[in-house]
Amino acid sequence: MSAAATRPDRSYLLRKLHSLSGIVPVGAFLAEHFWSNSYALVGVAKYNEKSQELQTIPFRVIVEAAVIWLPILYHGGYGVYIWLKGKSNVSDYPWVGNWLYTLQRYTGLVAFAFIGWHVWTERFLTQGKSTYSDVEHALRNPYYLAFYVIGVLASSFHLGVGIWNFLCKWGLAATVQAQRAAGKLGATVGFVFSLVGILIVVSFRLNWHPFGHFVTLK
Amino acid sequence: MGETKKVILRVKRQAGPKHAPRWEEFALNWRPAMNVIICLRDIAENPVTRDGKKTTPVTYESNCLEEVCGSCAMLINGKARMACSALVDSLPQPIRLEPLSKFPVVRDLAVDRSFMFESLKRVKAWIPIDGTYDLGEGPRMAPETQEQAYPLSRCISCGNCLEVCPQVNENNAFVGAAIISQVRLFNMHPTGAMHARERLEALMGPGGIADCANAQNCVKACPKEIPLTESIAEMNRQAWKQALLGWLFG
Numbered sequence: 109m110s111a112a113a114t115r116p117d118r119s120y121l122l123r124k125l126h127s128l129s130g131i132v133p134v135g136a137f138l139a140e141h142f143w144s145n146s147y148a149l150v151g152v153a154k155y156n157e158k159s160q161e162l163q164t165i166p167f168r169v170i171v172e173a174a175v176i177w178l179p180i181l182y183h184g185g186y187g188v189y190i191w192l193k194g195k196s197n198v199s200d201y202p203w204v205g206n207w208l209y210t211l212q213r214y215t216g217l218v219a220f221a222f223i224g225w226h227v228w229t230e231r232f233l234t235q236g237k238s239t240y241s242d243v244e245h246a247l248r249n250p251y252y253l254a255f256y257v258i259g260v261l262a263s264s265f266h267l268g269v270g271i272w273n274f275l276c277k278w279g280l281a282a283t284v285q286a287q288r289a290a291g292k293l294g295a296t297v298g299f300v301f302s303l304v305g306i307l308i309v310v311s312f313r314l315n316w317h318p319f320g321h322f323v324t325l326k
Numbered sequence: 327m328g329e330t331k332k333v334i335l336r337v338k339r340q341a342g343p344k345h346a347p348r349w350e351e352f353a354l355n356w357r358p359a360m361n362v363i364i365c366l367r368d369i370a371e372n373p374v375t376r377d378g379k380k381t382t383p384v385t386y387e388s389n390c391l392e393e394v395c396g397s398c399a400m401l402i403n404g405k406a407r408m409a410c411s412a413l414v415d416s417l418p419q420p421i422r423l424e425p426l427s428k429f430p431v432v433r434d435l436a437v438d439r440s441f442m443f444e445s446l447k448r449v450k451a452w453i454p455i456d457g458t459y460d461l462g463e464g465p466r467m468a469p470e471t472q473e474q475a476y477p478l479s480r481c482i483s484c485g486n487c488l489e490v491c492p493q494v495n496e497n498n499a500f501v502g503a504a505i506i507s508q509v510r511l512f513n514m515h516p517t518g519a520m521h522a523r524e525r526l527e528a529l530m531g532p533g534g535i536a537d538c539a540n541a542q543n544c545v546k547a548c549p550k551e552i553p554l555t556e557s558i559a560e561m562n563r564q565a566w567k568q569a570l571l572g573w574l575f576g
């Protein structure tokens with residue numbers, strides 16, 4: 109047999125790109141986003157300083173589009189296409205993996221809707237100069253608050269299950285034991301992100317800055 | 327003397343591929359160690375419905391009666407199972423029998439599983455041993471590989487793993503877990519490995535391995551306890567590696 113080059117089908121490549129884009133850059137950005145927003149737990153000044161630093165990076169719009177907006181649009185758009193091609197049967201076969209399969213689709217949609225609204229209100233309506241008080245103001249509205257909590261939980265869940273899926277689907281966790289470990293890793297990530305996300309929301313809502321005394325100490 | 331115990335069966339019947347389905351109910355005399363195939367045989371002996379109407383015997387497939395031929399897969403109380411190993415005493419009644427839903431119905435409970443056979447051909451699920459001359463003995467297989475290969479070789483092409491997979495449906499031509507696992511089996515074989523690249527390439531084609539969405543139902547439904555999710559993960563790794571190397575080095 110000749111060493112003919114392998115030509116994977118285009119749908120194969122798009123599907124792999126969908127899986128990869130959920131981890132990098134989308135998942136990685138989510139981690140960065142939760143991290144920089146947890147500066148709210150330190151204090152208002154520190155948060156604004158951190159925000160300004162991010163808002164003044166060079167090539168800002170290009171970086172945002174390439175690393176955040178386009179990957180999220182692709183991941184969400186192609187994800188909906190994948191959803192439409194599947195047919196959930198969790199009522200007939202209520203196994204854990206099957207539940208995760210179904211929930212992964214709904215949480216993805218909720219997260220996508222939330223992110224769209226979140227980017228619109230906090231990135232575009234503020235002309236890219238969102239501050240602590242903008243977010244704090246938004247979270248005074250009980251509906252916005254509820255939407256934030258739901259958005260944070262849906263995104264965290266989706267990332268956690270996504271990590272498990274990614275490790276299985278790239279064969280990085282191939283044996284039953286490795287897949288079980290991958291599941292635990294995904295669950296931990298989902299839980300930690302949920303917790304941190306909620307703490308950030310609480311911080312804005314109650315003006316609660318538990319790590320603030322380190323700032324005042326010096 | 328008390329009344330004989332009855333087994334109530336509801337069977338989804340369909341006269342042909344284009345006919346509308348209908349339900350028929352049967353009441354059979356209970357016997358010890360009865361399984362679903364025995365029920366269908368009893369109906370064939372005396373094809374009368376529960377309300378006394380004469381009907382035709384129910385069409386179904388079966389052969390080995392010991393879960394090794396794969397022909398008797400059907401939906402039993404809504405779940406994909408082998409009828410020959412489905413014991414009546416372990417099933418809540420009335421027992422509902424339906425044909426597998428992911429394959430075209432031929433008649434009653436018999437379905438056409440040629441989609442699986444065509445997929446097996448697409449991935450070259452065989453070991454080439456014929457030539458225009460005597461090819462001689464093939465290389466030996468390490469005992470460790472044999473141990474891995476044996477469980478995979480037990481697939482009986484029943485189709486249960488396709489039936490329970492949310493990714494296998496009329497909008498999606500996903501080949502399903504069994505075929506991916508067979509690629510692993512044949513690529514593992516020292517002679518079969520001569521076609522390893524082509525098999526992986528077929529798996530990277532339309533309806534191939536990338537359509538798996540990791541619901542992991544297949545491994546739960548397989549009557550032969552084949553480690554299907556391991557096979558899929560393993561083949562996924564081999565596939566993207568081959569794609570990447572092919573792209574980098576031609």
Ligand code: SF4
Binds near residue numbers: 480482547551554
């Ligand atoms: S892998 Fe298991 S469920 Fe699938 S066809 Fe083979 S024996 Fe049946």
Ligand code: FES
Binds near residue numbers: 390391396408410
């Ligand atoms: S009759 Fe052969 S598997 Fe059931």
